Amino acid sequence: MKRKYRKISFAHFLLFFILSSCSILYVKDGDYTKLNVSDLKEKLWNTVIFENTETVFANNTIKAALRETFVNERVIKDSVKLDVRIISQLPELPRGCEVTSLAMLLNHAGVNTDKMILAKEIKKDPTPYKKQNGQVYFGNPYDGFVGDMYNKNNPGLGVYHGPIRKLAIEYLPGQIIDLTGKDxxxxxxxxxxxKPVWIITNTQYRQLPASYFEKWETPSGTLSVTYKEHSVLVTGYDHDxxxxxxxxxxxxxxxAPKEAFIKAWEQMGRQAVTYTSFS
Structure with a gap:
């Protein structure tokens, strides 16, 4: 006879998670069992968090927290330079830096796809470009790709981390980590x-003056944008x-110089996406 596991709320889980010093609490017939994170195997990512006789429930937020715990326990190397195959966005995608960088990330993870497939699949914001009384009305890159990716003679900009993350998840479900907003x-x-990291930066890899930005009115609100926006795949670092x-x-x-590169990344919203081998 299978044992039943009682569901508890995520809030309770999070509280216990914090108080138990990076441990995981399983609830079995009302009893709490504590397992040290260091004792868990890679299978944990697919392990039942809460189970009953018929269904399996695995909260993606919890899984992401567990991944972060493992990552934070790793020793940070003094320097890294990964061997990731380079893909050029040109000539096919003059505005396709984001999907091309994503193609490099996914290829490194063993996914068989390419920039042109991703260019078709990435979510688009269909809002047309309009400029009236000096004010630009256009799409929002947080919602989807803005403008024409294929022809720079037409208006366009790019896409940010949200749609990129969602597309990446279609190829690597349960393995994508959105680091946006983190240090x-x-x-x-x-x-x-x-693991290389997809990011949003600018083409100068330094903090830009305010004059490089303009305000757009979009269907989801006012947005400050720069045409210097760019996406690359971070492959390493050293002291400098x-x-x-x-x-x-x-x-x-x-x-690029480390300090200037980081400031550019921060100015563009600290957007970053990577993957884990765990699923």
Missing amino acids: FNSLYSHLSAG YIYFNDPLTGQKNRK
Whole structure:
């Protein structure tokens, strides 16, 4: 006869998770069993968090928290330079830096896809470009790709982390980690583990002056944007530099001064997406 596991709320789980010093609580017939994170195997990512006789429930938020716990326990290497195949966005996708960087990330994870497939699949914001009395009305890259990815003679910009994350999940369900909003140190953890990181930055890899930005009115609100927006795949770091595959220049492991690169990334909203081998 199968044992039944009682469901508890995520709030209770999170409270116990914090108080138990990075441990996991299983609830079995009303009894709590504590398992140390260091004792868990990779199978944990697919392990039943709460179980009954018929169904399995695995909360993605909990799973993401568990992944972060493992990542944070890793030793951060002094320097990393990953071998990731470079893909150029040109000539087919003059505005396709985001999907090209995603193609590099997914290919590194063993996924058989390419930039042109991803360009078709990425969610689009169909809002047309309009400029009236000096004010631009256009789409929102947080909602989908804005404008024309294929022809720079037409209006366009790009796409941000949300739609990229959602598309990546279709290829690697349960393995995509959105690091957006976190400190850059969190990227070092994943790079040390051999995982490159997709990011949004600008083409100058330094903090831009305010004059490079303009306000757009979009269906989901006012947005500050720059036409210098760019996406690359971060492949490494050392004491002085950040290394990345640049889809615009076609350079593999291009480097930029670390402090300036991080400031550019922060200015563009600290957007970052990577993957884990766990699912």
